[in-house]
Amino acid sequence: MCNKNLKLSVVIGFLMVNSVFALDSKKEKEELDLNSIEEVEEELDFDPGFDTAKYLPEGFDAYAFATDVQSINYMDANDVFELDFDTKEYLPEGFDPYKRK
Secondary structure, eight states, rough: HHHHHHHHHHHOOOOOHHHHHOOOOOHHHHHHHGOOOOOOOOOOOOOOSOOOGGGGGGOOOOTTOOOGGGSOOOOOOTTOOOOSSSSSSSOOOOOTTOOOO
């Protein structure tokens, strides 16, 4: 039993020493040069099947930055929404959204 433990410890020790010497950080730094990486750009042609210009406002530019931040209409959590129909017609009888099952 002691002989098996000794052999196992020696084998594990050799594996650990081998892995320590296998990591040569200088070699890895020399191999990885960021300037040697080439960037490949692919032009993707996407055809949605309809003319998108019909559905966008005149002079629309997707890459333009909105300069007037005050003109953006944000939805507030406290905004009150009024619906033009009675929602009770579309809900089951006795529906209570705040009741837990």
